[in-house]
Amino acid sequence: MQVEAHLQKIIEQDGKVHLTLIDPASQTPERAAEIALAAVEGGTDAILIGGSTGASGTILDETVLKIKENVNVPTILFPGSSAGLSIYADAVFFMSLLNSRDIGYVITNQVLGAPLVYKSQIEPISMAYLVVEPGGTVGWVGDAKLIPRKKPEIAAVYALAGKYLGMHYTYLEAGSGADTPVNPEMIGAVKHVLGENKLIVGGGIRDAKTAKLCASAGADMIVTGTIVEEVKDVTAKVAEIVSAIKC
Numbered sequence: 001m002q003v004e005a006h007l008q009k010i011i012e013q014d015g016k017v018h019l020t021l022i023d024p025a026s027q028t029p030e031r032a033a034e035i036a037l038a039a040v041e042g043g044t045d046a047i048l049i050g051g052s053t054g055a056s057g058t059i060l061d062e063t064v065l066k067i068k069e070n071v072n073v074p075t076i077l078f079p080g081s082s083a084g085l086s087i088y089a090d091a092v093f094f095m096s097l098l099n100s101r102d103i104g105y106v107i108t109n110q111v112l113g114a115p116l117v118y119k120s121q122i123e124p125i126s127m128a129y130l131v132v133e134p135g136g137t138v139g140w141v142g143d144a145k146l147i148p149r150k151k152p153e154i155a156a157v158y159a160l161a162g163k164y165l166g167m168h169y170t171y172l173e174a175g176s177g178a179d180t181p182v183n184p185e186m187i188g189a190v191k192h193v194l195g196e197n198k199l200i201v202g203g204g205i206r207d208a209k210t211a212k213l214c215a216s217a218g219a220d221m222i223v224t225g226t227i228v229e230e231v232k233d234v235t236a237k238v239a240e241i242v243s244a245i246k247c
């Protein structure tokens with residue numbers, strides 16, 4: 001399955017894509033697979049697998065494999081480092097944290113991870129990863145020079161640089177569990193310069209209203225992680241968000 005082409009088709013058909021993020025460090029592989037199935041029943045389009053800390057090795061491989069047993073939607077790695085790769089996944093967000101001060105997150109982890117992607121069937125999807133205030137764990141781990149919430153023009157020039165470097169996707173990240181997601185002004189400014197290139201927004205999106213606000217402002221794909229880990233009825237929560245963003 002060509003994952004990027006598949007997501008493109010969904011955008012053409014439904015307008016928007018919903019992605020569910022599962023952190024392998026947060027639960028057992030069995031529970032991760034249950035959550036993935038419930039999210040797919042709620043209408044999610046693909047499962048992102050990753051975390052800033054502890055998402056590697058056997059627990060990562062087993063989580064990917066169990067999820068694949070349960071669902072047919074693509075599994076996409078969202079790696080915190082080169083250790084966040086698993087040969088069992090369908091694709092990887094092959095991302096560079098463009099606003100990191102640490103060259104490790106700009107290019108070294110990608111260099112260390114490239115041979116495994118080359119030898120496997122994992123589809124790399126090139127992505128500019130931009131961490132915005134408050135930034136959360138990923139901002140700290142990734143040593144990000146956080147983009148100020150109220151400076152959409154800074155996010156826009158980073159996104160433009162990513163696009164000129166050939167990156168297909170741009171991800172505006174407020175940090176997992178953020179109190180406030182990226183604001184609509186910043187989303188709009190970034191989408192304006194990206195044009196047809198795809199924009200993903202995540203971090204702190206917990207309800208239909210917020211998801212709709214982000215999607216209407218210009219996000220092509222909405223990511224939800226924490227809320228899916230917290231609620232009892234995953235299917236209902238995902239369905240609420242999916243119906244708010246899709247046309």
Ligand SMILES: CC(C)=CCC/C(C)=C/CC/C(C)=C/CC/C(C)=C/COP(=O)(O)OP(=O)(O)O
Nearest residue numbers: 050051052053080081094095097113137142176
């Ligand atoms: C492409 C390859 C091989 C590596 C990329 C490496 C990069 C650029 C990483 C960026 C920095 C980073 C730590 C990203 C993590 C992204 C992620 C999975 C965030 C969601 O995880 P959280 O939910 O914040 O994780 P925790 O729950 O562990 O805090």
Ligand SMILES: O=P(O)(O)OC[C@@H](O)CO
Nearest residue numbers: 176177202203204225226
């Ligand atoms: O956990 P939440 O707040 O949904 O954030 C998802 C994702 O953007 C984190 O990398």
Ligand SMILES: [Mg+2]
Nearest residue numbers: 023051176225
């Ligand atoms: Mg998390």
